[in-house]
Amino acid sequence: MTAQTAAVPRDSDLIADSRTEPEAFAVLFDRYSGMLYRYVSRRVGPEIAEDLVGETFLVAFAGRSGYDLSYADARPWLFGIVTNLISRHRRTEAAHYRALQRSPIEDVAQSDDDRVAAGVTARAARPLLARALAGLAARDRNVLLLVAWSDLSYEEVAQALGVPIGTVRSRLNRARRKVRSVLGDSNPMREEN
Amino acid sequence: MDDLKMLRDLGRSLEHEPPPSLVRQRQRLLEGARPRRRVPRLMRGWGLIGLAAVVTAAAIVVPTMIVHPRSEKAPVTDPAARPVASEELNLLVLGVDRRIPVSVVGGPDKLGARSDTMMLVHMPADRKKITVVSVPRDTMVQIPACKDAHGTGIPTHLGLVNSAFTEGGASCAEKTVESMTGVRIDHVLEVQFAGLKNIVNALGGVEITLPKAVKDKDAGLDMPAGRHLVKGDEALAYVRARHNLGDGSDLSRIERQQQFLGSMFKKAKSELTDPARMYAFLRESSKAIKTTPALGVREIAGIAQSLAGVEARDFDFVTVPWRPFQPDPNRIELKQPAADKLFTSLGGTPPKRTGKKAR
Numbered sequence: 001m002t003a004q005t006a007a008v009p010r011d012s013d014l015i016a017d018s019r020t021e022p023e024a025f026a027v028l029f030d031r032y033s034g035m036l037y038r039y040v041s042r043r044v045g046p047e048i049a050e051d052l053v054g055e056t057f058l059v060a061f062a063g064r065s066g067y068d069l070s071y072a073d074a075r076p077w078l079f080g081i082v083t084n085l086i087s088r089h090r091r092t093e094a095a096h097y098r099a100l101q102r103s104p105i106e107d108v109a110q111s112d113d114d115r116v117a118a119g120v121t122a123r124a125a126r127p128l129l130a131r132a133l134a135g136l137a138a139r140d141r142n143v144l145l146l147v148a149w150s151d152l153s154y155e156e157v158a159q160a161l162g163v164p165i166g167t168v169r170s171r172l173n174r175a176r177r178k179v180r181s182v183l184g185d186s187n188p189m190r191e192e193n
Numbered sequence: 194m195d196d197l198k199m200l201r202d203l204g205r206s207l208e209h210e211p212p213p214s215l216v217r218q219r220q221r222l223l224e225g226a227r228p229r230r231r232v233p234r235l236m237r238g239w240g241l242i243g244l245a246a247v248v249t250a251a252a253i254v255v256p257t258m259i260v261h262p263r264s265e266k267a268p269v270t271d272p273a274a275r276p277v278a279s280e281e282l283n284l285l286v287l288g289v290d291r292r293i294p295v296s297v298v299g300g301p302d303k304l305g306a307r308s309d310t311m312m313l314v315h316m317p318a319d320r321k322k323i324t325v326v327s328v329p330r331d332t333m334v335q336i337p338a339c340k341d342a343h344g345t346g347i348p349t350h351l352g353l354v355n356s357a358f359t360e361g362g363a364s365c366a367e368k369t370v371e372s373m374t375g376v377r378i379d380h381v382l383e384v385q386f387a388g389l390k391n392i393v394n395a396l397g398g399v400e401i402t403l404p405k406a407v408k409d410k411d412a413g414l415d416m417p418a419g420r421h422l423v424k425g426d427e428a429l430a431y432v433r434a435r436h437n438l439g440d441g442s443d444l445s446r447i448e449r450q451q452q453f454l455g456s457m458f459k460k461a462k463s464e465l466t467d468p469a470r471m472y473a474f475l476r477e478s479s480k481a482i483k484t485t486p487a488l489g490v491r492e493i494a495g496i497a498q499s500l501a502g503v504e505a506r507d508f509d510f511v512t513v514p515w516r517p518f519q520p521d522p523n524r525i526e527l528k529q530p531a532a533d534k535l536f537t538s539l540g541g542t543p544p545k546r547t548g549k550k551a552r
Contacts, residue, residue, distance in 0.1 A: 022223075029219050034211045041209035049209065054218030061222060100207075129203050148200040179196045 011074035080160035100130035132182035144175035308358035330355035339365035376541035388481020451510040
């Protein structure tokens with residue numbers, strides 16, 4: 001039924017409405033809480049993700065009057081808030097990555113199937129990637145992970161972090177360079193031995 | 194291997210699905226949202242009144258007008274002088290078809306809007322029984338003196354009840370029904386048919402039962418017999434269609450509309466248990482419904498509260514007693530004394546009718 005699409009309010013409509021009818025904000029929650037949860041769980045683990053998502057929406061709600069309604073899509077705004085909140089949990093995030101570095105490679109020795117071998121490569125890279133992420137400056141990591149783990153475009157990442165798009169590119173380049181240097185050009189399989 | 198791709202793989206392996214308990218954070222948001230308000234607002238009222246009342250109230254299309262009612266600048270009488278909630282309340286609900294854009298209505302073409310459906314909703318002070326009286330649009334009645342969109346006077350005349358709206362707008366429809374029934378109307382609700390589909394969509398569709406297959410090209414209906422969940426244009430067509438459904442008369446259509454309302458009520462009751470859905474529903478409703486005089490936030494909250502105990506079975510849907518209109522068998526007129534008896538039971542004081550009724 002085509003009529004339905006017309007009935008779907010844009011994020012900015014909901015935010016505008018929420019200024020007089022706060023319950024409208026719950027619709028934003030329904031739209032994006034899952035997406036934010038997944039992102040946060042990647043960065044700091046599931047233990048505090050739930051709380052962080054809740055906090056994100058409280059902060060967003062409190063700041064709704066300052067939202068620029070010319071942006072129909074609220075995702076960059078929400079990702080910006082969640083990124084700020086994650087930075088308050090830097091130690092949790094660091095511990096999350098440290099735990100990854102220690103996580104043992106699962107025992108797959110009994111199988112020599114190609115698909116499994118590919119999986120091993122990816123798994124073997126995990127401690128290295130985790131180490132690389134832990135070693136990045138927070139601002140570089142924020143850009144890198146928004147680019148890699150959210151669906152935001154560079155422009156939206158810039159919007160989320162409140163920096164020019166050129167800054168997004170330069171931070172991304174720096175972060176990727178560091179990640180690559182940690183990964184090295186060696187085969188992670190060999191490095192484990 | 195590309196570093197970004199490796200990172201994405203890592204991300205996927207780290208990702209957790211949102212747990213059901215995430216809903217607690219939603220609750221936190223809603224709770225956090227409430228006390229911040231300085232002025233009591235509509236939805237807060239809803240929250241306090243409780244869901245049952247909200248749903249009930251919403252479902253009878255009554256307080257659905259809400260949120261931002263499209264107020265008419267010139268109310269028929271001073272709104273302050275009119276009773277609201279917890280007192281007897283009478284609403285005139287008009288199903289309106291706009292044939293030209295709303296902005297042009299009231300302009301040169303006064304035939305822009307047509308009211309195809311007319312219902313008088315009577316809520317007695319105790320709210321024990323809500324009576325919904327449908328007035329067939331083909332009913333010939335005395336239309337009192339009204340003013341058209343240009344302010345030009347229209348003298349009293351005998352005419353089709355729905356022509357009152359076409360000629361003199363909501364206020365004239367109100368006057369006409371008031372003089373016909375002797376029931377004082379507190380608010381007129383104009384429900385846009387076109388907006389109805391959005392209301393139905395906000396509810397996730399409404400269930401209907403067709404006794405036999407329906408194929409009506411004019412109305413855009415093509416459905417087999419049986420139960421259907423209708424949405425959007427289909428719902429609209431069902432409510433509006435006149436052909437190939439029932440006996441094709443306005444009267445069978447009224448019956449269908451009443452059933453549809455009942456079904457909508459049930460659906461609303463089961464669906465609107467969630468503030469966000471409720472909100473979407475109200476949002477669409479407010480766009481589709483105009484109240485004259487406008488109902489304010491407090492009035493609506495009051496009405497909702499007063500309807501807390503009302504269930505679907507407390508609604509009484511009736512059609513005004515009628516008989517064929519002698520000069521034109523395609524039209525009907527009120528059947529007396531049954532009609533006046535009904536109006537009196539609704540607290541009305543029907544006008545003294547002399548000689549030939551309604552002529």
